[in-house]
Amino acid sequence: MKNNYLILSIILFGQLLTIMDIFIINVSIPSIQRDLQASNGEMQFMIAAYLIGFASFLITGGRLGDLYGRKKLFVIGLLFFMISSIGCGISSGAIQLVISRFIQGTSAALMAPQVLSMIQILFPDHEQRTKAMGWYGITIGIGTIAGQFLGGYFSSLTGFEEPWRFIFFINVPVCLLAVFFSVIKLQESKMMMKQSFDIWGVLILSTGLFSITYALTALEQGGFSLQNMLVIVFSFLILMYFIQNQKNRLKNNKPFLIDFELFCFKNFNLGIIAVSFFFIMLDSYFYILSVFFQDGLKISSLKAGEVIVFQGIGFILASVFSVKFILKYGKIALIFGLGFIMMILILQIIVFRFQNDYYLFCLLLFLHGLGVGTIIPSLANIAFSGMPEKLIGNASGVYNTFQQIAAIIGIVLIGSVFYYFLGEKPVMRHYHNAFTIAVILNVFCLIFVLVAVVKVPDYVLPKLLKVNPEITESSINEKFHR
Known part of the structure; x- marks a missing residue:
């Protein structure tokens, strides 16, 4: 059981990064905008890009972990999170930072489902699982505070040119440590039955989720314009098609992305x-x-x-x-x-x-x-x-x-x-x-x-x-x- 708590501490590093980078950019907005000469709209999408990428690929990340291994996907997510954080830190313009933030959110989507999945597998006993979820909650709280504190601290450093870049570079040593301990300590877990991956389902679902999260974010910034409402309608049609597509694939024993048995x-x-x-x-x-x-x-x-x-x-x-x-x-x-x-x-x-x-x-x-x-x-x-x-x-x-x-x-x-x-x-x-x-x-x-x-x-x-x-x-x- 002690070994399980050691493993828990390793995977919670992934959760910490996921939460911390939602908040870490907020306090740094004025200095980033000044140094990159970004517009208000570009700054809003720097914040939104992470959430859009995160929400769009969470289901895909969970399914990939089931099929190909939760440890493998967790490590891949950490590596891409580190690379995209470097991309954020060296960005020379607003567009590059927006794209890097989107990739960062997508990387977080590969990690986050594996964290919850591995907690459920590591702690099948309800009492131990409840304690583990308590540490999961503590990690969310630490990530929230650390994100806001570190964002303000690094942005206010003197003696450095454009010190806000450290808010992204700080992820690199954390990711490296998490990858190292994940490789040597985590045990692989995945579905025993071999199944193919539903690539078409990923494309449909990601398009639908990307559209709806983008539209909702745009609503917050630009109001209920005709363009935003059309994107919302389009995203709902895509998601309705996805649901019907998945039901048909399940019925015909074809590879699927969401098992609707969940909702039973x-x-x-x-x-x-x-x-x-x-x-x-x-x-x-x-x-x-x-x-x-x-x-x-x-x-x-x-x-x-x-x-x-x-x-x-x-x-x-x-x-x-x-x-x-x-x-x-x-x-x-x-x-x-x-x-x-x-x-x-x-x-x-x-x-x-x-x-x-x-x-x-x-x-x-x-x-x-x-x-x-x-x-x-x-x-x-x-x-x-x-x-x-x-x-x-x-x-x-x-x-x-x-x-x-x-x-x-x-x-x-x-x-x-x-x-x-x-x-x-x-x-x-x-x-x-x-x-x-x-x-x-x-x-x-x-x-x-x-x-x-x-x-x-x-x-x-x-x-x-x-x-x-x-x-x-x-x-x-x-x-x-x-």
Whole structure:
């Protein structure tokens, strides 16, 4: 078991890089824009390119891991992530940086599904798996904080010309270490049955996901223009065709990309619903909070970043301590955590309207992080409980894809509502009203998450598995499968 935790620490390096590079560029935007003489639109796509590449190839990455080996795909992802990070660091223009960021996101999509897959395989026991997912949550928190801190630190270095390039070069030694230990420590795992790879399915799905993530990102930047709406319609048609194509291939015993048997597992469906609404809430919350703090409350970007870091600290602490509560109380701990987040959000609406105290803001963000850190690791645990190994890579890719697209949808939809109530010439009152409406929508999203968690069968929880030894992994599989 100690060896399994050593392996866990190795694969979590991949997760750390994936999360860190989502955030690391944000603080460096002004200096990058100045040095590369990039337009506002080009800067927006530098941020979006990573997410577009990431979301577009997660399912493909999971399926490749199933067929050709999860260790192999994890190492390949690390190597391409390192190469693309070097490409970002040496970029001489905005277009080169956008392309390198897209490749970086695609590389992350090869790594991320393997991380979740290997955790499920390494820790088949529910208690150990819950602890492992706690470390997974800690890694997300560290990646969030490290990304924002390192982005600000490297961008402000003196004595270097264009110091922002270090935010990409820092990935190189981390990738090299992770590759070295992965090669010598990780065991290969893949499907025992030989199958061909569905290249046509990859092309269709990647086109559909690329189109929809691009369109959603463009909506956030350019509004509901005719061009953006046409791209969304096109992407939905492509994805509908993909679903029908995959069903036909399964029916005719041809190579496929998504095994729709995944959606026969009740727990997986509940996990997908829960993670989707949770990330609609979470990413839109961070988006509107940053705008509200800096433009509405006139808090400096440095101070706003410091306040948000307290959220990450709360997240990490909760990921450490929530494991015991989840093992002891099962889904009751998750229900409490969701209720706690709702309470903190409502409290923020009231406090932010009448107070402007830096330390009080830090406390509220810290408490919000405690709630979030209680929930995120367990959502993946819910989705993958009872999932057979042959489907785990596919499930990881689908789960991560829903999570990323939900994050973009949240920013676009709730962000649009926020800006609608803000108006064209906003004053302080408008910022408070817009923030209130947006946070109320966040609370409604959490209600959907709460309903999904309540519907999770009690017999899947580690607490009950320990109490009743007659409940086995195979019996869970049977109960989850409709």
